[in-house]
Amino acid sequence: MNDTKPQTQPEPEKKDAGKIFLEEVTAGPPKHLPRWKRRLQSAAVPLLAIFTGLVMGGVIIALTSEEVWQAFGVSFLEGLKAAWQSVAAAYSALLKGAFGSPSQIMAALASGDPKQIYVAIYPFTESLLATIPYIFAGLAVALGFRSGLFNIGAEGQIFLGAIFAAFVGYSLTGLPMILHIPLAFLAGALGGGLWGFIPGWLKAKTGGHEVINTIMMNYIAFRLSDWLLTGPMKRPGSFNPISPTIMDSAMLPKFFGDPVRLHGGIIIALGMAWLVNWFLFKTKWGFNLRTSGTNPRAAKYAGINVPNSIILAMFLSGALAGMAGGNEVLGVNYNLAMAFSSGYGFDAIAIALLANSQPLGVVLAALLFGFLRNGATNMMLQTGIPIDIISVIQAFILVFVAAPAIIRTIYRLKKPAEAEEAVVAPSWGGG
């Protein structure tokens, strides 16, 4: 073994516990403004970031449309018109895909036929469905950020959560639903937690950086599930890498009849958001985690066991991400297949930042991402614009949220009070 202790990293600044406490109390926008104005001010940057992201997406849609280029060949004005039309068509298809069409919903409600209503609200519920894993994964990354840890491995933890949940879901038979669902869901959390625990433990004991380790764990998770799905967990008699279907008793119950797939997972997700909020801001443990994150030195002097906090935070963060995986298996797919996660773990970073790592903000940001993703499917069907444009828009939003100065320059916003400026994300060397 190496004889060195975890290296003392260059410390950001010297703050004592008292000062941190003061900052906790005084954080937030200046008090003298009316409440709604303060709210608006702190929401201005994220909202404008979203808006600008959508505008940039529109620019790319217009630039890559052949009709637009042809129209520009005719005249400049025609070109602008065509550009506007193509973007408007794309985004209205997106909105319709995300929310459904209001007239259809009204008509269905008026008819009172449940079947018709289900069909009408289907797009909206699908968006909510897409939101659920984003909430879990966003909470995972946000909890990490609040504890001064950069959990970039949510994707791998999601995979592990899905593996564990699927295994419990199909291998245990004869359990009543009331037992099987929580068991499978907790197994998912445990799987993800385990995958978060390892980099956390490594960071606490050896100082190995969690960013690198979680990236590595991601790829180990991909290979692991690849192996499991072609070997031990493969569905008997199937040629595809896919696990057996889980038992009926492990499927999360649905709210409505077909085709609506929205299931009980959304209640768990909202519950977790509330729970994480309570844990982080109202309990001693949460305080310990946050203090270890913002200033490990002060935390140490205050008697907090920083290594344990790191391990705990990574475990909890992984567990939340694991729930996202479990949710997808138990509520949507009912089995485990290789391509079940479409980068939730990476989008979650954008969600957590957009929410400034506030659990309740995570729910809002997750809603945005869920509606965007689901709406984009319809956009692709109707206008032929590939769904990948969503990733581009998300990347722009991420950049603008992370660099508020860009947004302020564009929209000539005034720089707010210092406390508001801090984007909650740990630095590379500062942990």
Next chain:
Amino acid sequence: MATTTTFHREVEFVSPTRRRVMGVLFIIIGFGIWFLFSRPVEPGMKTEFGMTPGGIEATMPDMVLPSLATLNFLALVCIGVGIGQLIRPRGFGRYTNWLLGMIAAFFIFGFLTWAAAGKSISLAGLLNVSLSKAVPLTLGALSGILSERAGVVNIAIEGMMLSAAMTSCVAASITGNLWFGVLVGVLTGALYGVVHGVLSIRYKVNQIISGTAINIFSTGITSYISAKFLQHYPELNNSGTFPSWEIPLLSKIPFIGPILFNNNMFVYAMYIFLVLIHIGLFYTKWGLRLRSVGEHPKAADTLGINVFRTRYMAVILGAMMAGFAGSYFTLGSVGRFDEVMTAGRGFISLAAMIFGNWMPFGSFGAGLLFGFTDALASKLAILGVRIPSQFLLMAPYIVTMIVLAGVVGRSQMPAADGTPYEKEST
């Protein structure tokens, strides 16, 4: 985030604990070779190693070894070295790392001897494939070294590679000129470098976040363009690849000649960049400045080095290197762009950089090792080995984590890596 405080690097020395750990490790590996590989092999078996890659005039006859004797020899040497390491008062001192490499090579060779016992395996072919698989990893690692040595973490190598793979392929397909394709790939990298630099140096955005944003963007935009255009206009996505060039004389060296000196342009470029960057970083004023900015920016600033400009330069150069690496995927390998074709190679480059201790040649070694596991993984099924190839493919990630944990020699990242520099306001 902050101004850097003093940070003492540990003086390199072989600690007593490490000496013992290494000794025990060597012995364990020795016994491992005996237990895992030697025992199952029957006495009369022979292993045949092909010593020339396929399709080339042989420079050396194939090597036929008695499997059991070879394995026992390897095991004995490992155990012997291990005992020596334990008995000698200071072990093998600074040669320990070399010995570790040798023992690891023995283990791999033992594995091959066992796996191909009674059969033949093309050793040269395997090594040649490893080398070509190591090219993007090494170039990517060089990209990481350039920017991290100056204190800017770049986890966007993956994204830069992916976009450059596409742009270089499209440019080469349109113009019919592969070199123009490479140029466009490098410029694409540079463009991302500017973005990463501006975000992380000027706006002091967290460097991981900036990198993640670039990765998400790059995956999105390449898949978008691929789905929207490349699938409808296949002529935009058919660049062809660089031909192999045989270097006269050198390629006639037995065994290593055809492996090292009969490749396409990218391999030779990799050799040149390795040497250039090594010399540049460690033997020139330019390199000293670059490294000082990554180790202790405040001190560098005090001495009149422009921290921001140096970092911009390093990040952009690194990104250009990532762009070059990206163009390998299309112009050096398959000749067309497929969605998400880099498949995490950028992250393995990052691993290779860490494994190679932020040193060019170290990263090359790591790249070769990782390339070798990749090449071997596809051979396992042919050899009839019942180890799932996925486990072999996990190996690079696992060894990187072990190295990072400091169990077998700690890797030393630049002290100010990832911390934005803030000039103290005057």
